[in-house]
Structures are given as structure tokens and as C-alpha cells.
Amino acid sequence: GQNIDQPTEMTATEGAIVQINCTYQTSGFNGLFWYQQHAGEAPTFLSYNVLDGLEEKGRFSSFLSRSKGYSYLLLKELQMKDSASYLCADMDSNYQLIWGAGTKLIIKP
Amino acid sequence: KAGVTQTPRYLIKTRGQQVTLSCSPISGHRSVSWYQQTPGQGLQFLFEYFSETQRNKGNFPGRFSGRQFSNSRSEMNVSTLELGDSALYLCASSRDVNYGYTFGSGTRLTVV
Numbered sequence: 330g331q332n333i334d335q336p337t338e339m340t341a342t343e344g345a346i347v348q349i350n351c352t353y354q355t356s357g358f359n360g361l362f363w364y365q366q367h368a369g370e371a372p373t374f375l376s377y378n379v380l381d382g383l384e385e386k387g388r389f390s391s392f393l394s395r396s397k398g399y400s401y402l403l404l405k406e407l408q409m410k411d412s413a414s415y416l417c418a419d420m421d422s423n424y425q426l427i428w429g430a431g432t433k434l435i436i437k438p
Numbered sequence: 439k440a441g442v443t444q445t446p447r448y449l450i451k452t453r454g455q456q457v458t459l460s461c462s463p464i465s466g467h468r469s470v471s472w473y474q475q476t477p478g479q480g481l482q483f484l485f486e487y488f489s490e491t492q493r494n495k496g497n498f499p500g501r502f503s504g505r506q507f508s509n510s511r512s513e514m515n516v517s518t519l520e521l522g523d524s525a526l527y528l529c530a531s532s533r534d535v536n537y538g539y540t541f542g543s544g545t546r547l548t549v550v
Contacts, residue, residue, distance in 0.1 A: 374540065425486065426481075428482075
């Protein structure tokens, strides 16, 4: 079967660090994507992991463990503008993206 | 570099009508995917086209159809609209499967 799980909502404080987890169970695997979506806007690409390990891009990092079917998105030095939904998507053996329902991240001053 | 363009941005239709949505991908992108997004449901995959061929299809009824033209522009059609079809319809383009997908701003369809 195909299933993507991520928390529905998280709250963090401006300037802090937050980790958003994502687990997947997919028949076949061709990579794990993270997207950011602000309310009323289209999703924007953040990261793509196909190999195990940590990929760092400025304040955002993404980690993948294929053996555990697990990924996380790490956001450092949180800013108010980081308040958004974060979508995890797994690409299956047919190169189709399977999306999680998204994690709504609320940043408080 | 122009992004993914979707038209129209907003649309109001009556139950039973049909609707056609348009998507122009980024120049050079041959893959176009369509998604339906509703509150609390996340992104639901409709279909993906690559070089004018439907490569993948999601679990939507046959009322939902699409096509891709030789210039990679894509259209999505929904016939016999139902109230439950009210949603944000997003189009995303990519050079190919292993590259990030770029989304358009979407078409917000309201069925009354």
C-alpha cells in the first residue's frame, strides 16, 4: 500500500529550531520531496532526497532514511514568514508523487 | 523565466456543467501533473502527462480527463460538475521525474 504520515500541526517560537517528521510506506521508492505552501498560494519546492543522509540548504535541511521509511525537515532560526504548511511527498515506482496531508507550522513571537 | 501559468484563476460553475482548465508549463518542461486540493485532504493526484501521453492516473472518476498538446500545454476537463468538485486545482511541471516540480498558482473552482 501507499501511505504518508506527518503531524497535522506544530507550533514553534521565532528563532528556535523545529523538526517536521514524515514516514512513508510505498511500493517502490524514487525519492522524497518536501514542499512549503503558504495559505492561498501554490506549493514551492524545498528539497529532494533520494539517498540516505542529510541535505542542507541554508536554514532548511532534509534527512532521509530509506531503511526506516522516514524523513524529516529541519528548520533553523525560525522566522515569522516560515509559518506555512509543509508537505512531504514520496515518489513511487511509477514515478507518481504520493502526498501527505501536510503539517501546518505556526510560529509564535 | 516564466513560471507555470494556469488559467483562469477563479471559476464559478453550476452543477451539471462542464469546465476546462488550462496549464502552460515552464519552457522546456515536458511533464505536467494535475492535482486537486481541498482543505484537510491534501493534494490528490489526478494525472500526469509527458510528451502528450498520459503516463500516470489517479483514482478519480472518468468525469475528470485531460490532455497535453505538442507544445506541452495541458488542459483538464471536468464534465457533469458536482458540488464536491469545488477545490483548488493545481498544475505542476517538471523537466522529468527526478527534478523538482514547479506549481502554478492554481484555479479555484466553485460549483454551486
